[in-house]
Amino acid sequence: MNELIKAEVITIGDEILFGQITDTNTQWIGAQLTDMGIRPSWKTSVGDNKQDILNAFSEASKRVRVVIVTGGLGPTKDDITKYTFCEYFGSELKIHEEALAFITDFFEKRGRAMTALNTQQAALPTNATYIPNRWGTAPGMWFEKDDIIYVSLPGVPYEMKNLMEHEILPRLKERFRGNIIKHKVVKTIGIGESFLAEKISDWEDSLPSHIKLAYLPHFGQVRLRLTATGSDETRLDHELEELVASLLPYIETYVFGFDQDEMETVIGKLLYEQQATMGIAESCTGGFISHRITANSGSSLFFKGAVVSYSNDVKRTQLSVKEETLQAFGAVSEQTAIEMAEGAREALGATFAIATTGIAGPDGGTEEKPVGTIWVACASPSGTKTQLLQLKSSRKINIEMTSSYALNLLRKSIIDHYQALV
Amino acid sequence: MNELIKAEVITIGDEILFGQITDTNTQWIGAQLTDMGIRPSWKTSVGDNKQDILNAFSEASKRVRVVIVTGGLGPTKDDITKYTFCEYFGSELKIHEEALAFITDFFEKRGRAMTALNTQQAALPTNATYIPNRWGTAPGMWFEKDDIIYVSLPGVPYEMKNLMEHEILPRLKERFRGNIIKHKVVKTIGIGESFLAEKISDWEDSLPSHIKLAYLPHFGQVRLRLTATGSDETRLDHELEELVASLLPYIETYVFGFDQDEMETVIGKLLYEQQATMGIAESCTGGFISHRITANSGSSLFFKGAVVSYSNDVKRTQLSVKEETLQAFGAVSEQTAIEMAEGAREALGATFAIATTGIAGPDGGTEEKPVGTIWVACASPSGTKTQLLQLKSSRKINIEMTSSYALNLLRKSIIDHYQALV
Known part of the structure; x- marks a missing residue:
C-alpha cells in the first residue's frame, strides 16, 4: 500500500475561536500524524454550535480518511460533541457500563466525590467504540462510517496526548502501513529568510520533485524543512542525508542543529560531554533563559542556576557588579554585561555564564539607547565575549530573540574554548 | 444594523499542519474580532497547496462575510497565496509601484541589500487594494467580491498584528457598526471545573438566552466566560455586571481577577499600591515565575529579582539555606522551602518572597516523594506560609501549575498582611 492517507483535525469550542485560550493540541497532533506517515492536510475550528459541527464533520468526510476531533x-x-455525533451518525446516547465503572473508580482512587454531571460522561453514542481514558473522566471514542475513521478526544491537552499516544496512534499505525513521509530539519540562527534563500538557490533548484523545501522563520532562527514522500524508508533517509550533506557547505556557520535539536539541548549535550556547567545572569530576559534551560528534564546535570537581577541592587549584591560601572556606563552597557557574566560565573560556581542586559520595551528607551538595545555576554575560562543586539520587535519577541542569541553566544564559546584546548 | 457579522480565519502553510510551528496568530485575531463585535465562527488551516487553498476560500465565502487569510x-x-488569489478572482499579478517604492525604502533604511525575491513581493493581484506594511516586506491586501471581504496578511506575527491593528481593524470597524458582543470573564484558581459547575448550577440555569456561559480550564485555573449579544452596549454591560455580582457569593474565595487580569498583573497592582516589592527563589520552576512577572512591562516597579537555585550549592551560597536543613529534610521539603523564601527576601531586599522546590518530573521521583511533590512558600513581614502540592501532570504543566499556585499564595499573603495592618 502506498496511498497518501490524509487527516483532518477538528477542534470544537468557542474559546478557541474567540481567542481566549491557546490551541496547542492541533500542533501536537499534526506532528504525531506526520511522524507516522499520515498527512495532516486540513485543520478546522468551530464553535459550540451544532450545525457548524455537523458541517465540519461532513466537509471533512469529503476530503480525508481520518478525522480527529478534540474538545466539547x-x-x-x-x-x-457527543450529542452532535449522535445526530451525525443517527445513533443515540446510552450509559456505557465499562466507562461508568472506569469513571467511578477514577473518582474513588482520588478520594473525590462524583457528581451527576460526571455520571453523564459515561453516556456514549451507541455506534462508538469506547476508548478508556486513564487520565481523566471523558472517555475517548472511535467511529467508522463509509471507510472514514472519526476519533473523538477530550480537549484537555494532558488527557488528549495520553489518549493519542497510548490508544489512538497504535490503532492508526496498525490500520495504515506503508505510507512514508520523512522529514529532515536544518536549524539556522543569525541569518534572514531571504538571504538564506539566495545563498542556497542553486541547491534548492536541484531538489527532486518528491522532496519539498520549506523555510520556517522563528524568532531570529530559520528552520529549513525537507519533506520526502515515497514508499522506501531507507532510500528516503539516504536521499535526505545526502541532500543535507550537500547543503551544509553553503550555510555551515549558521547551523546550530538538526531535527529535534533545540538550542538548549544542543548546549546541554556540549556541556555534559565536557563535564562543564553553566549559570546565567538575566536582566532584560527576566528568567526566560533559565526557563528554557530547565524546561528540559535532566538540565540539573549541567545547570547550576541563575540570578535574575532586575534591580541594580541585585546586580551589585548578588553579581558583584561595581557601583562605578553602573554609574559610568549605565545598567545597559557592555561593561555591565561583562561584569554580570563574570559575577554570575563566580557566584554560581559555573564553568560558563551568560548575561543579558537591555531595554526589552515598550517603555524605557532613550535617544542614545532606544528600545531593543541589548547587550549579551558570555564568560568562559578563556575570557569573556560580548554581542550588541539592536532588536525592533515587541517585548515578548525581543525577550525570545535575546534568549536565543545569548544561548548561541554560549554555544560558540563552549565550542571555541574546548577546540582551543585540543 | 444589528446583523451578526461572522468571520473566518484561514492560515496557510504546511508548517502549521505538520505541527512544526505554533500558530499564535489565529488566537490573537479571534480575540480582536470578538472585541469589536465580529463573531469568529470558523477557523481553517490548509497547506501550501493551491487546490486546498482555493477550496478553503470558496467554502469560507459560503458561511461568513469576512475572511482573514494569513501566511504564504x-x-x-x-x-x-498571491498566485492563488489571482486564480480565485480571475485577476493577475502586476508590480504595484507604491508597494515597490515602500519595499525599496524599507531595505534602504535598514542598510540591507534587496534581492530579486524581495522585488517580487511588490507584485499584487490587479483587483487587490494595497495595504502598506510598515513592519516588513510583504504588503497586506484587501479584496471584495460578492459582498464578502477577503484580507490577506503575512504570517509573521509581528507584521500581522501591526497590520491588523493599524490598517485592517479600523477599516472593519468603519464598515460594520452596531453589532455588539460583550464578554465578562471571572477567573478562579484552586477548584475543578465540575465542582465549580455544581456550585453555580442554579445561577447558571437562570441565565437569559442571549447570555452564554463557558468554562475554560487552564493549568489549575478555571475561567468563567459570559458572552452577551445584543444591540445596546450600555444595557449589555449593565446586565453582565449584575450577573457577575450575583455569581460572586457562590465562589468568592476562588476568584482572583476579571477579564484581562492575570495573576501577575493582579499582584503587581497590589504591591505597587503598597509601595512593596517582591523577590523569588525558584528551584523546580527554574525561572518560569520570574519570566511570567517580567513578561509585563513595568514589572521593574515592584520586582527586585530572583535566584534560580537549581543546585544545592546555589541554595546555600545565594539563599543561605542551611546545610543541616538540606541534610536532614532534603531539598524538596517544607523546611527548605521556608529557608529559600526567607533567604530570598533577605538577599534580594524584597518585602515579600516566594520559593518553589519540588520534583517537576518526569524523572527524579522516589516512593516517599513521587514526581509532582512540590513545596511552595511565601515569606512576608508578618511570617512565612507554605503549601504542599501533589501534581500529576507533565513537567511543563507541573511547572505552569506550580507557578500559579505560588503566585496565588503570594497574592493571599499580600492581602492578609495589609488587612492585618488596618
Whole structure:
C-alpha cells in the first residue's frame, strides 16, 4: 500500500475561536500524524454550535480518511460533541457500563466525590467504540462510517496526548502501513529568510520533485524543512542525508542543529560531554533563559542556576557588579554585561555564564539607547565575549530573540574554548 | 444594523499542519474580532497547496462575510497565496509601484541589500487594494467580491498584528457598526471545573438566552466566560455586571481577577499600591515565575529579582539555606522551602518572597516523594506560609501549575498582611 492517507483535525469550542485560550493540541497532533506517515492536510475550528459541527464533520468526510476531533466532551452544559455525533451518525446516547465503572473508580482512587454531571460522561453514542481514558473522566471514542475513521478526544491537552499516544496512534499505525513521509530539519540562527534563500538557490533548484523545501522563520532562527514522500524508508533517509550533506557547505556557520535539536539541548549535550556547567545572569530576559534551560528534564546535570537581577541592587549584591560601572556606563552597557557574566560565573560556581542586559520595551528607551538595545555576554575560562543586539520587535519577541542569541553566544564559546584546548 | 457579522480565519502553510510551528496568530485575531463585535465562527488551516487553498476560500465565502487569510506571502518558492488569489478572482499579478517604492525604502533604511525575491513581493493581484506594511516586506491586501471581504496578511506575527491593528481593524470597524458582543470573564484558581459547575448550577440555569456561559480550564485555573449579544452596549454591560455580582457569593474565595487580569498583573497592582516589592527563589520552576512577572512591562516597579537555585550549592551560597536543613529534610521539603523564601527576601531586599522546590518530573521521583511533590512558600513581614502540592501532570504543566499556585499564595499573603495592618 502506498496511498497518501490524509487527516483532518477538528477542534470544537468557542474559546478557541474567540481567542481566549491557546490551541496547542492541533500542533501536537499534526506532528504525531506526520511522524507516522499520515498527512495532516486540513485543520478546522468551530464553535459550540451544532450545525457548524455537523458541517465540519461532513466537509471533512469529503476530503480525508481520518478525522480527529478534540474538545466539547467536558461535563458542563456547553459541551455538545457527543450529542452532535449522535445526530451525525443517527445513533443515540446510552450509559456505557465499562466507562461508568472506569469513571467511578477514577473518582474513588482520588478520594473525590462524583457528581451527576460526571455520571453523564459515561453516556456514549451507541455506534462508538469506547476508548478508556486513564487520565481523566471523558472517555475517548472511535467511529467508522463509509471507510472514514472519526476519533473523538477530550480537549484537555494532558488527557488528549495520553489518549493519542497510548490508544489512538497504535490503532492508526496498525490500520495504515506503508505510507512514508520523512522529514529532515536544518536549524539556522543569525541569518534572514531571504538571504538564506539566495545563498542556497542553486541547491534548492536541484531538489527532486518528491522532496519539498520549506523555510520556517522563528524568532531570529530559520528552520529549513525537507519533506520526502515515497514508499522506501531507507532510500528516503539516504536521499535526505545526502541532500543535507550537500547543503551544509553553503550555510555551515549558521547551523546550530538538526531535527529535534533545540538550542538548549544542543548546549546541554556540549556541556555534559565536557563535564562543564553553566549559570546565567538575566536582566532584560527576566528568567526566560533559565526557563528554557530547565524546561528540559535532566538540565540539573549541567545547570547550576541563575540570578535574575532586575534591580541594580541585585546586580551589585548578588553579581558583584561595581557601583562605578553602573554609574559610568549605565545598567545597559557592555561593561555591565561583562561584569554580570563574570559575577554570575563566580557566584554560581559555573564553568560558563551568560548575561543579558537591555531595554526589552515598550517603555524605557532613550535617544542614545532606544528600545531593543541589548547587550549579551558570555564568560568562559578563556575570557569573556560580548554581542550588541539592536532588536525592533515587541517585548515578548525581543525577550525570545535575546534568549536565543545569548544561548548561541554560549554555544560558540563552549565550542571555541574546548577546540582551543585540543 | 444589528446583523451578526461572522468571520473566518484561514492560515496557510504546511508548517502549521505538520505541527512544526505554533500558530499564535489565529488566537490573537479571534480575540480582536470578538472585541469589536465580529463573531469568529470558523477557523481553517490548509497547506501550501493551491487546490486546498482555493477550496478553503470558496467554502469560507459560503458561511461568513469576512475572511482573514494569513501566511504564504514570504519571498520564497513555497509561498503561493498571491498566485492563488489571482486564480480565485480571475485577476493577475502586476508590480504595484507604491508597494515597490515602500519595499525599496524599507531595505534602504535598514542598510540591507534587496534581492530579486524581495522585488517580487511588490507584485499584487490587479483587483487587490494595497495595504502598506510598515513592519516588513510583504504588503497586506484587501479584496471584495460578492459582498464578502477577503484580507490577506503575512504570517509573521509581528507584521500581522501591526497590520491588523493599524490598517485592517479600523477599516472593519468603519464598515460594520452596531453589532455588539460583550464578554465578562471571572477567573478562579484552586477548584475543578465540575465542582465549580455544581456550585453555580442554579445561577447558571437562570441565565437569559442571549447570555452564554463557558468554562475554560487552564493549568489549575478555571475561567468563567459570559458572552452577551445584543444591540445596546450600555444595557449589555449593565446586565453582565449584575450577573457577575450575583455569581460572586457562590465562589468568592476562588476568584482572583476579571477579564484581562492575570495573576501577575493582579499582584503587581497590589504591591505597587503598597509601595512593596517582591523577590523569588525558584528551584523546580527554574525561572518560569520570574519570566511570567517580567513578561509585563513595568514589572521593574515592584520586582527586585530572583535566584534560580537549581543546585544545592546555589541554595546555600545565594539563599543561605542551611546545610543541616538540606541534610536532614532534603531539598524538596517544607523546611527548605521556608529557608529559600526567607533567604530570598533577605538577599534580594524584597518585602515579600516566594520559593518553589519540588520534583517537576518526569524523572527524579522516589516512593516517599513521587514526581509532582512540590513545596511552595511565601515569606512576608508578618511570617512565612507554605503549601504542599501533589501534581500529576507533565513537567511543563507541573511547572505552569506550580507557578500559579505560588503566585496565588503570594497574592493571599499580600492581602492578609495589609488587612492585618488596618
